[in-house]
Amino acid sequence: xxxxxxxxxxxxxxxxxxxxxxxNYSSSVPPYLFWYVQYPNQGLQLLLKYTTGAxxxxxxxxxxxxxxxxxTSFHLTKPSAHxxxxxxxxxxxxxxxxxxxxLTFGKxxxxxxxx
Amino acid sequence: GAVVSQHPxxxxxxxxxxxxxxxxxxDFQATTxxxxxxxxxxxxxxxxxxxxGSKATYEQGVEKDKFLINHASLTLSTLTVTSAHPEDSxxxxxxxxxxxxxxxxxxxxxxxTVL
Numbered sequence: 001x002x003x004x005x006x007x008x009x010x011x012x013x014x015x016x017x018x019x020x021x022x023x024n025y026s027s028s029v030p031p032y033l034f035w036y037v038q039y040p041n042q043g044l045q046l047l048l049k050y051t052t053g054a055x056x057x058x059x060x061x062x063x064x065x066x067x068x069x070x071x072t073s074f075h076l077t078k079p080s081a082h083x084x085x086x087x088x089x090x091x092x093x094x095x096x097x098x099x100x101x102x103l104t105f106g107k108x109x110x111x112x113x114x115x
Numbered sequence: 116g117a118v119v120s121q122h123p124x125x126x127x128x129x130x131x132x133x134x135x136x137x138x139x140x141x142d143f144q145a146t147t148x149x150x151x152x153x154x155x156x157x158x159x160x161x162x163x164x165x166x167x168g169s170k171a172t173y174e175q176g177v178e179k180d181k182f183l184i185n186h187a188s189l190t191l192s193t194l195t196v197t198s199a200h201p202e203d204s205x206x207x208x209x210x211x212x213x214x215x216x217x218x219x220x221x222x223x224x225x226x227x228t229v230l
Contacts, residue, residue: 036221043119043208043221044159090158102149103219105158 002027002093004106012112019078021109023065023091026072032094033074034103035065037087044090050074061085086113118142119211121222128199129230136194136225138209144189145211149219150182153206165192199229 007022025031032051036044048059055067065076074091091106118141128134138148147166151159163184165171171184181203183195192211196203206226210219 041206041224041226043121043223044210045221046218049218102161102164104161107158108156 002031002104004091004093004104006089006091006106006109008109009107010110010112012114013081014114015083016080019063019076019081019085019111021076021089021091021111023074023076023106024072025074025091025093027093033065033067034092034094035059035063035074035076036090036092036105037061038090038108039087047076047089081111081113083113083115086111117213117218117220119145119209119220119222121207121209121225123225124223125226125228127228127230130200131198133195133197134199134227136196136207136209136227138192138194138211138222140190140211140220143211143213145192145213146189147212148186148192149210149212150184150192150194151208151210153208153224155206159208162194196227199227201229203227204229 003026005024034049035047037047038044047063048057050057050067058064063078088108088110090108092103094103120139122137150162152162153159161174162177163171163173165184165186167186167189173179186192206224208224210221212219
């Protein structure tokens with residue numbers, strides 16, 4: 001069975017500060033890992049994904065994440081927060097042997113950015 | 116490319132009535148569509164997987180007779196909430212998987228309020 005744990009339901013940062021959103025996963029097979037962002041009353045937008053290859057993945061809006069198999073982690077980072085980054089962020093895992101067939105989401109982390 | 120739309124974006128209905136939500140892939144063919152439910156300040160829970168031309172596969176705990184899913188074409192899937200009750204009030208999000216690629220693209224969501 002797969003599961004995703006996002007540490008911290010809320011993360012607060014100041015504008016310009018480092019953003020770090022934590023995600024740990026559990027999977028019986030090599031995983032595909034995703035980060036999505038959701039703005040209020042909207043659907044999900046893919047930020048980045050890890051499938052195979054390079055473990056440091058760069059996404060949109062300056063975000064990146066690093067797959068660390070030994071730590072079963074896929075933390076999301078951004079060097080400098082912007083006010084527009086305030087949103088809900090979801091980490092998700094999918095089973096590699098079935099492609100992208102189903103996604104299991106974490107509970108989400110709300111990123112708050114203050115001036 | 117890879118745009119998914121949902122209609123309506125917001126619906127309010129009386130208890131006991133049925134509501135249909137449409138999910139369309141606008142610029143690609145989607146062999147598989149997924150329906151999620153999101154409670155306030157909660158993560159997305161997969162309700163069912165819908166394959167074009169065949170019966171939907173429901174997740175454990177999801178009532179098939181209450182949440183009717185039809186995937187009649189490669190660009191359209193519908194979710195009908197039958198005999199809706201206030202506890203069915205939620206944010207419903209669909210996603211569509213690009214045939215041959217596998218990545219899921221999400222719709223903007225439908226806010227259902229049952230009075």
